[in-house]
Amino acid sequence: MSAQRADMKEKNSWHKSWVVALAAIGVIAVVALVVVTVVQNMPLSQKYKYGIVLDAGSSHTTVFIYEWPAEKDNNTGRAQQKHACNVKGPGISSYAGTPWKAGQSLRECMREAQENIPEKRHAQTPLYLGATAGMRLLEMKNSSASAEVFRAVSETLQTFPFSYQGARILSGQEEGAFGWVTVNYLDDRLKQGLKTTGALDLGGASTQISFVSKAFDGSESPVNSVTFRLYGNDYNLYTHSFLCYGKDQALRMALAHHTQSGPRSVQDPCFHPGYVATKDYSELYDSPCVSDRKPRGAPESFQHVGIGNFQQCQDVVRSLFNFSQCKYSQCSFNGVYQPPLQGLFGAFSAYYYTMSFFNLTDTSIPLDTVKERIARFCATPWQQVRQQNPGPKLKYLVEYCFAGTYLITLLTDGYNFTSETYSNINFIHKIKGSDAGWTLGYMLNLTNMIPAEAPDAPPLPYAGYVAIVTVIVLLLLVVLLLVVRAVGPRCSKRPHVV
Template sequence: MENREQVVNSFPNSAYMEEKNPWQKCGILVVAIFGIIAVVALVVILVVQNMPLTQKYKYGIVLDAGSSHTTVFIYEWPAEKDNNTGRAKQKHACNVKGPGISSYAGAPWKAGQSLRDCMQEVEMTIPRKRHAETPLYLGATAGMRLLNLKNSSASEEVFRAVSDALQTFPFSYQGARILSGQEEGAYGWVTVNYLDDRLKQGLKTTGALDLGGASTQISFVSTTWDGVEAPANSVTFRLYGNDYNLYTHSFLCYGKDQALKMALAQQTRSGPGSINDPCFHPGYVETNNYSKLYDSPCVSDRKPQGAPATFQHTGIGNFQQCQDVVRTLFNFSQCKYSRCSFNGVHQPPVEGLFGAFSAYYYVMKFLNLNDMPYPLHKVKEKIANFCATPWEKVKEQNPKVKLEFLMTYCFTGTYLLTLLTEGYNFTSEMYSNIKFIHKIKGSDAGWTLGYMLNLTNMIPAEAPDTPPLPYGGYVAAVTITALILLFIVLLAVCAFRPGCHKRPHII
C-alpha cells in the first residue's frame, strides 16, 4: 500500500488527467468564428441602417398668374415619400418682371416672353436629372377672369402664347388655366393649414383671407353651418382621414386695385372735371384719364356720358370720409339668407383664427400693423393719421417705395379694414384673431401650394400608415437581440473551454 502511494506521489501530474477530445479545438474555433461574424454583421446592419443618406427630392413648379404680377414657385419634397409623410415645401420663388399676363391682351406674345427669365432661373435651380419628371402648372386668377369676361378671344391668345413659351422648357408641362374664385379660396385654405401641420395632426383649422389685385377670398370651417343654405359656397375635403366642410367665397372686382377703380368711379359718376378724394393724401394732385379708369369690366358699365377726357384727382386725406366712400362699394341691404356678408352673399359667422395674406400682409406691413395684434381702435387711429399726412412728407419718409404703390396705401388700408369689419363682420374681439402672414415655415401663404398638392394627389384622404415600431423601439429591439446573440456565443465558447466541464479520473 505504501509503495502504491509512493508511486502515485512521485507522478503528481499524471494522477488526474482531463479527458481529451480530438475535435475540441476545432469546435471552439468554429463557434468563435460564427459568433464573431454574427456580431459584426449585426453591428454593420445597425450602422448602415442609421447612417445619414443623401436626401433625394422631387419637384413641382406652379406659376401664379395674378392680375398685377406673376410669381413662379418651386416646391420640393422627399422622393421616397411622395404622398405619405413627406412635407412639400417652397424651395424658390421668382417674381416675373412686368405686369400680370392679362395686361398683354394687345400683344399676347409678350406674355410668354415675360416668363422666360424666371423660367431660366428655375431650370438652373432644379437638378437636370429631375427636369423631365417635374410637373409645371400655370394657374391664372382674377386678372384673367376679367379679361375673359371682357374679351375671351384675347384671353385665349394670351394662354396660347404662355403655353408656347413654357413648352420650350424641359419640364412636364401640365397646361395653363383660369382658376375659379372658389378654387383660389379653397386652395389658399389648404396651403395655410397644410404648412401649419393642422391637417395631418387633425387640429382645429385656421381660416384663410386672401386679397389680390382683382379679387378677394374668405375661407373657413364653420361649426354652425352645414352647407345646405348656400351649397355653392361649400367645398368638402377628406384629408388625412378627417372630413372638412369648408365655407369659401370669392368676390370678383373686390381686390385692392379694382376696388380703387370702383371708388373712383363712384366719385366721378357725374363726370366732373375734378374731384377731392379723401382716400389720397393732402397735397396729392394728378390728372387721370376717364377712358383708362373705366376700361375694366368692374366699372365699364358706369362710365358717365358726356364726361371730359380727363379729370383732376386731388387728395384731402380724411379717414372717416374715405370710409364713407368705401362703404358705397358694398351692398348691405339685400340678403335672402339667414345672414350675409355683402352683396347678398351668404356667410356664416366668422370663428376661430384666421391667416390674412397677399395684399393684406403687404399693406399692413407698410403701415407697421402686422407684427402684433393691435386693438381695432388703434388700427383705425394709425390709418387715420397716415391718411392725414401730407403727400410730400409721405414721399420724403418712404423714398424707396414706388409711387404707384405709395399713393394707394391710404385707400387700401381703409378699404381692407372696412372689408374685414363691415364686409366680413369681424367684431373688435374677433379682429384680434387675424394674423397677417407672408410665409409659414419658409413657404409663401397662397393658393399655389394647395393647388399643386391637389393635382399631384400628395395629401392622402386617409391617414398614412405608420411602422409597427417607432424608431426608438426599433433600435432597442435590435440591441436586445444582439446582446442575446452575444450571450449565446459566450455560452457556446464556455462549453468548450477546458475549465468549464472537467471530468477527472485516475489513471
C-alpha cells in the same frame, strides 16, 4: 514512454488547431454581426419629388417650387416651399396686346427653377400655371386675347424640361378654398385634427373669405360650400370670392364713383393733400368692373386732386358695397350669404403688405387705434409722405391711404368683424418658410394624384435582419461553449508542482 509523448504531442497539436479554428469562426461571426448591424442601420437618403406652380395674379406672377418626400404622409404628400421667384413686370393679363411678351417674361424665373430642382427629377416634375382674377377679367372682356396669352405662356413653358400640365384660370371658389388649405396645413391643424383657421385673401382684382362654421352645413347656400377630406378628416368649408373687390379694382370703382358726371377735376379724400395727377378716362374705365359706368361725353382726362380725409374715404368705400338686399338669414355684402364668423383668421397677400407698411400687423392693437393711425397718414401732405417713405415705389406709396381705408372697411362693414373679433385676425406673410396663398393648397391637392414612390428600404427586411443577427449570436455562443469545453479540461489536467 517516447510513444506516449508523441501521442500526447499529436493530440495537443490537433487540439490547438481546433481551438484556433473555433477562435477564427468566432472572430468572423463578430465581424459579420458588426457589419450587418452597421449596414442595416445606416441613414437612408431621402427621396424627394418636386412640383412647380405659377401664380399668375392680376398685378404680378410668382413661380413657386415645392418639394415633398416621395413616400406619402397620411395619404397627403408633405409638401413645402423650396424656392420662389417673382417674375419681373406686370401680370400676364396686362400683355393682352402683346401676348408673346407674357411668355417671355417667365423665362428668367423658369431658369431659376431648373437650377433649384435636381436635373434627374426635371422630367418627372409637374408644372402648372394657375391664373386668377386678372385673367378672369380679361376672359370676360376679350376671350380671344385671353386665349392668345395662354397660348404664349404655354409655348414658353413647354420649352423647359419639366412635365407641363397646362395653364388654366382658377375659379374664385378654388382660390379661396386652396388658400384655406394652405394656412391650416402650414399650422399642422389638418394633421392634428385641431380647430381650423379661416383664410382672408386680398389680391389686386378679387378678394376671398373662407372658414369653417358650425352654423354652415351648405344647405342655405350650396354654391358657397366646398368639402375636403384631408388626413382622414372631413371639412365643410364656407368660401366666397368677390371679383372686382381686390385692392386695385376697388380703387377703380372708387374713382368711377367720383367721375360719374364726367368732371374735369376730382377731389379725392382717399389721396393725400397736395397730390395732383392727370388721369385718363379711357384708361380708368378699361376694366369689366367699371366699363359699363363710363360717363357719356366725358373729356379725355381729369385732374385727380387729393384732400386726405379718412372718414370721407370710408364713405366712398362703403358706397362700393350693397347692403340693401339679402335673401338669406344673413349676408356679407352684395346679397352674398355669409354664416357667423368663427375662430381665428389668417389674412395674407395685400392684407399683410398693407398692414406691414403701417406697422399694424399686431392685432392686439385696438381697432380704433388702427383707424386713427390710418387717418393720420391720409391727412399727411403728399410731399411729406414722400420724404418720410423713400423705400416704396411711388405707385404703391400713393395708394396706401386708400388701401388701408379699404382693407379696414372691407373687414368691418363687409365681413362683419367687430372691435372684439378684429383681434382674431393674424396678418401673415410666411408660415414655416412657405408663403401663405392658394398655391401650396393647390400643390397639396395635386400631390394626391401623383403615385407614391417606393421609399429607399434597408438592405434586409426587418424579419430577415433579426433572423441573421439571432443565428450569428447563437453561433458565437456555441463557439464560446466549445472553446471553454476544449480549454477547460486542459487546464484541470496540468500537473501540480510540489
